[in-house]
Amino acid sequence: MTEPTAAPPRFRPICLAGPTGTGKTACALRVAEYLPVEIISVDSALVYRGMDIGTAKPSAAELAQVPHHLIDIIDPLESYSAAEFARSAQTLAAEVLARGRLPLLVGGTMLYFKALFDGLSNLPQADEALRASIDARAAELGWPALHAELAVLDPVTAARLAPNDSQRIQRALEVCQLSGKPMSQLFAEQQRSSGVDWPLISLEPQDRGWLHQRLNQRFEQMLAAGLIDEVRALRARGDLHLGLPSMRCVGYRQTWEALDANDFSQLAEQGAAATRQLAKRQITWLRSMPQRQVIACDGPAPELHLLALLQKLLAATP
Numbered sequence: 001m002t003e004p005t006a007a008p009p010r011f012r013p014i015c016l017a018g019p020t021g022t023g024k025t026a027c028a029l030r031v032a033e034y035l036p037v038e039i040i041s042v043d044s045a046l047v048y049r050g051m052d053i054g055t056a057k058p059s060a061a062e063l064a065q066v067p068h069h070l071i072d073i074i075d076p077l078e079s080y081s082a083a084e085f086a087r088s089a090q091t092l093a094a095e096v097l098a099r100g101r102l103p104l105l106v107g108g109t110m111l112y113f114k115a116l117f118d119g120l121s122n123l124p125q126a127d128e129a130l131r132a133s134i135d136a137r138a139a140e141l142g143w144p145a146l147h148a149e150l151a152v153l154d155p156v157t158a159a160r161l162a163p164n165d166s167q168r169i170q171r172a173l174e175v176c177q178l179s180g181k182p183m184s185q186l187f188a189e190q191q192r193s194s195g196v197d198w199p200l201i202s203l204e205p206q207d208r209g210w211l212h213q214r215l216n217q218r219f220e221q222m223l224a225a226g227l228i229d230e231v232r233a234l235r236a237r238g239d240l241h242l243g244l245p246s247m248r249c250v251g252y253r254q255t256w257e258a259l260d261a262n263d264f265s266q267l268a269e270q271g272a273a274a275t276r277q278l279a280k281r282q283i284t285w286l287r288s289m290p291q292r293q294v295i296a297c298d299g300p301a302p303e304l305h306l307l308a309l310l311q312k313l314l315a316a317t318p
Contacts, residue, residue, distance in 0.1 A: 010317045013093040013103040013196070014310060015116075017042070017286060018203035019279035020108050020250075021215045022297040025058055027203065028106045029066060030303040031310060038067040038096045040089055042107025042116075045249045048076045050234065053227045054251035056218070067101075076246035077239055079126060082115035089116055090196065102314075105198070110285035117289075119195035123186055124178040126171075134170050135243045143169055154182030160284075162277065167248045199313050201306065202286050203297040210298040212276055219272040222251060228264065231255040250274045 018024050028039055041047075045055040049072045058068065069092050074080055089112075093103040105116075138146050144163040151158035153176045161168050175183040205211040231252055234240055240247055242256055251271050258267040286292060295305045 011097060011100075011102040011314060012317045013097070013105060013198045014313060015042070015105040015113065015198055015200045016107075016203070016306070017110070017113055017200060017289075017292070018108060018297060019205075019211065019282035019286070020056075020275060021211060021218055021279065022203040022205065023302065024106050024108065024203055025056075025062070027303045027306050028104055029062060031104065031307055032066040034307060035310065036101045037104045038069065038099075038101050040092050040096070040103055040105045041068060041070040042085070042089070042105050042109055042112045043070075044080065044085075044109040044112065044245070046071045046107070047073050047080045048246045048249075049074065051076060051230070051246065051249070051252065053222050053225050053230045054249065054255070056222070076234060076244065079245055081126075082111045083123070085109075085112045086115040086119075108282050110282055113200070113289070114285075116198075117195050117200075118187075123175055123183070127174060127178060130174055130177060131170060131243065134173055138166065138170075146170075146173060149173065150176075154184055156184035157182060162281070165281075167245055200289060200292040201309060202289075202292040202294050203302060203306075204283065204286065204294050205298045206296045207298055211279060215275045215279060216272045219251065219275055220268055222271075223268060227251065227255055228259070228267075232259060235259060250278050 016024055016028060028037065031037055032039075043055070045051065046057055047070060048055070051057070057071065063071070070085070070088060089105060093105070096103040107113075134146070143166050147158060147161065147163040147165075147169050150161070150169055150172050154172055157172045161172070172183045175181075175186065179186060234247070234252075235256065242248065242253060247253060247256055251274070254267060254271045254274055258264050258270075293309060295302050295309065299305070
């Protein structure tokens with residue numbers, strides 16, 4: 001396969017998704033060598049300042065190489081919703097197009113992609129007091145017990161959540177209590193006219209074992225790069241805790257708990273296992289998106305396949 005060289009004359013926003021560890025950032029940066037790209041991050045962890053190692057945040061050199069958006073935009077004490085993302089992403093994409101450049105939306109937060117494609121629902125805003133109450137009950141009963149409660153209130157949502165997926169179980173219970181309706185019903189009732197119809201390309205492994213090996217190595221590299229010290233510094237602020245979405249990010253929660261116990265003997269395996277579970281959930285989400293065009297991330301030269309597909313999609317842009 002030859003590398004595409006000529007940029008097409010017209011652009012449209014294009015989404016590049018995939019489970020964690022599949023090389024999305026590397027492929028996007030390679031694309032930027034051939035096309036005038038601006039990257040819009042679709043990652044619920046990269047929004048946080050001061051969380052660099054455990055999020056595999058692009059390096060300063062990479063951030064300088066290509067314009068990036070929606071990275072380092074909030075403090076870990078704050079929250080950022082899928083609805084906020086969808087609004088920001090559409091605004092940013094329009095601004096990038098106005099500059100005559102290609103908006104490439106890159107990431108693995110599938111709830112963000114869902115909000116973007118399906119439109120926004122009228123979900124209630126977060127209620128910190130209610131969340132604290134749910135967290136207190138989880139501390140007493142365990143998240144599997146609260147997952148069982150959710151299965152009664154909203155069986156559709158519960159069926160797609162793992163029993164220990166604390167962040168999403170908390171949000172689903174919160175929505176049920178604030179709105180009086182299951183989250184799945186609110187999603188079904190939402191207005192879909194605000195959704196977008198942008199091409200979706202997905203980097204996915206043909207061999208799940210290939211991805212698992214990469215994820216195991218990746219978490220080991222994060223530990224070697226100073227993940228424990230990064231989380232220790234976040235803890236030292238004194239205003240962060242495990243009830244926050246930022247500290248529940250994969251890798252951060254496991255490291256925080258290891259620091260609580262002062263026992264790091266199982267951290268590498270626990271962090272890698274949590275990352276593998278995240279990748280499995282992401283792949284499940286992707287398989288529910290039939291419009292995606294799949295590139296094998298473990299095949300030969302996925303970045304060249306991506307460039308060729310982008311050229312094809314952009315050449316068809318009206």
